[in-house]
Amino acid sequence: MTMIKAALLAALLAACGQPTEGQSGGGSSPATGSLFASTPAQQWRLPPELREISGLATTADGRLFGHDDERAVIYEIDARSGRIVKRFSVGEPQRGDFEGLAIDDDGAFWLTTSSGQLMRFREGADGARVNFESFNTDLGPSCEVEGLAFLAATESLILACKRNEARDMRETVVLYQWRPGAPAQIWRSLPEAEIARAAGVRGFRPSAVEIDPRSGRTLILSASDGALAELGADGAFLSARALRADHRQAEGLAVLANGALVVADEGRGARAALSVYNRAP
Secondary structure: OOHHHHHHHHHHHHHHOOOOOEEEOOOOOEOOOOOEEOOOOEEEEOOHHHOOEEEEEEOOOOOEEEEEOOEOEEEEEEOOOOEEEEEEEEOOOOEOOEEEEEEOOOOOEEEEEOOOEEEEEOOOOOOOEEOEEEEEOOOOOOEEEEEEEEEOOOOEEEEEEEEEOOHHHOOEEEEEEEOOOOOOEEEEEEEHHHHHHHHOOOOOOEEEEEEOOOOOOEEEEEOOOOEEEEEOOOOOEEEEEEOOOOOOOEEEEEEOOOOOEEEEEOOOOOOOEEEEEOEOO
């Protein structure tokens, strides 16, 4: 094969986009005001079992877990490769519209449905079924929950509302705080238009929430228009940006032990994806 033919063949293969398990990029520069790089350092296509991945959370020892959207199956995921390390089920498993995962400082896992029904359980071995306790936040009539985080400072759970039922709250991004034995209360609220305008998107409807342990910032993800917002520890709005077009449907986020941000996208007819954004220097 001549050098010219070889060069043409290489160019054709590159144009065809050979499928790979992971892609790496630079992504060293941060978005304006953000803790994280503007482009992912790594992206992985997840196994078929995680096509409908929803929430993400990390343990105190730095392991990453995610869950299915319709069955209470919990997966440990290797963020360096996108591979499943193990899986266990909550109950048979339980079925529902599961929208968020959090892990508290005591190592307990919390899983929420869109109506604010919570399950608390312990990590199981690979293939195990674990027992659970049920809690009701009573948020179902007022909001559609789609995001869950643990706030260590107050030992409480933070629930994000994708949609508010009250007419005067429908254009507001609202986060609720909840503890066992106490009613849920509004913790943060911001005008949706303010965040959407800063991110350059049409709307901002939360699909996930996380608390950055280093800075205390609240990180909020929106799947419908693909955007990320960051609030200060005091709740002040700090930053918002649109996500890259290759985020099909960003449904989960977590902060890894090294400070990087990981975002999970549902497959929407294809394989789901995991993107890792390095922390800005």
